[in-house]
Amino acid sequence: MTTTQEVEDFEQIIERIVFDEGELDELKISIRNFSKGTITPKLLKQNLLRCRGRIVKDISNFLSFCVERARDSGQAPVSENFTGLNQSDLANDQLHQEIAERNELLEVVAKKISALMLKAKKDAPAVDKSLCMEDVIKIELKRVFLVIKIDEWLDMCGYDNYKFYIKLYNKLEALYRQKFGDEREKPKNAKEEHEIMAGKIVKLNFPEEVTTELIRYIVIRNNATHDDWDLTPSDIEIAHNVFVRLLIYLIASSLDVQLLAENRKAFYDYLHQYFSSKLENNSKFLERIKENLNSLFNNFR
Numbered sequence: 001m002t003t004t005q006e007v008e009d010f011e012q013i014i015e016r017i018v019f020d021e022g023e024l025d026e027l028k029i030s031i032r033n034f035s036k037g038t039i040t041p042k043l044l045k046q047n048l049l050r051c052r053g054r055i056v057k058d059i060s061n062f063l064s065f066c067v068e069r070a071r072d073s074g075q076a077p078v079s080e081n082f083t084g085l086n087q088s089d090l091a092n093d094q095l096h097q098e099i100a101e102r103n104e105l106l107e108v109v110a111k112k113i114s115a116l117m118l119k120a121k122k123d124a125p126a127v128d129k130s131l132c133m134e135d136v137i138k139i140e141l142k143r144v145f146l147v148i149k150i151d152e153w154l155d156m157c158g159y160d161n162y163k164f165y166i167k168l169y170n171k172l173e174a175l176y177r178q179k180f181g182d183e184r185e186k187p188k189n190a191k192e193e194h195e196i197m198a199g200k201i202v203k204l205n206f207p208e209e210v211t212t213e214l215i216r217y218i219v220i221r222n223n224a225t226h227d228d229w230d231l232t233p234s235d236i237e238i239a240h241n242v243f244v245r246l247l248i249y250l251i252a253s254s255l256d257v258q259l260l261a262e263n264r265k266a267f268y269d270y271l272h273q274y275f276s277s278k279l280e281n282n283s284k285f286l287e288r289i290k291e292n293l294n295s296l297f298n299n300f301r
Contacts, residue, residue: 017058023051029181038147038178136259137266141274144254153247154278157285161236165221168243169197172214176200197222210249213242244288252296268297 030047033039156167180203201214220235251271252260260267271293279286 013062014059017062018055020054023054025181027051029179033178133263133266134270137263137270140256140259141251141267141270144251147254148250150251156243157279157282161231164236164243165224165231165239168217168239169221172197172201175204179204206246207249210242210245213238213245217242240285241288244285244292248289248292248296264297268293 027047030039030044034041034044152171156164156171159167197218198215201211201218204211206214217239220231220238224231224235255267272290275286275289275293279289
């Protein structure tokens with residue numbers, strides 16, 4: 001016979017699996033970012049599916065463990081234990097009731113998110129079928145520029161070396177907050193600050209080569225900030241290069257995948273022209289951006 005304590009333990013484990021605080025916080029941030037238009041409906045849906053998939057997997061693993069443990073100890077399976085409980089066992093009734101209530105809550109949340117996604121689709125301006133592909137590409141790039149706040153990135157190209165180092169670090173912090181929310185953990189020293197920031201960069205899931213270069217930049221930046229190291233030309237080169245690679249990655253990863261695949265040369269031409277105009281007086285960054293665009297778009301000329 002299953003005891004009241006066993007039922008309570010079972011309930012607590014299921015509750016921890018379904019209502020993982022870290023995961024719920026991430027979902028709240030995703031919903032807030034979706035409402036602000038900083039992430040796409042597709043990304044929100046992927047986050048929700050990943051959450052539901054994790055719940056199913058963890059509950060399945062837990063139930064398998066319970067069955068194996070019952071079998072090894074000669075007890076009846078968990079399902080039989082629950083079925084065999086006396087109907088007057090209030091603890092078991094309460095367990096089923098609370099699980100049902102939580103399932104109902106999840107359904108309410110899912111419906112609310114679906115309503116938000118439907119509203120966003122209705123509010124989105126319809127694409128004029130008379131538009132030529134060039135106009136469609138310009139509209140898509142303007143959308144991406146708005147999402148990543150391109151003007152802030154272009155402003156950084158005019159900063160002196162010291163200000164650039166400070167602003168790049170702040171920009172990385174902003175990207176992390178945008179995806180995961182405010183970070184409450186405060187470093188105690190330079191080494192701990194490096195470890196915390198490096199962890200954030202890894203969580204942002206940039207391409208491996210970009211992540212590696214960003215961590216190199218963080219080490220140099222922390223040494224210069226906390227130990228009064230002078231920035232060398234090589235240090236500046238590392239920061240400028242990774243800044244450009246990160247910018248191009250953010251643009252490319254925010255574009256509509258199918259539209260990009262079918263119009264790679266058109267995207268390249270527009271971006272090449274756009275940056276040539278915006279950075280015509282800043283050859284240092286313009287050349288770096290052109291090199292990265294050539295690499296990204298298979299050296300279109």
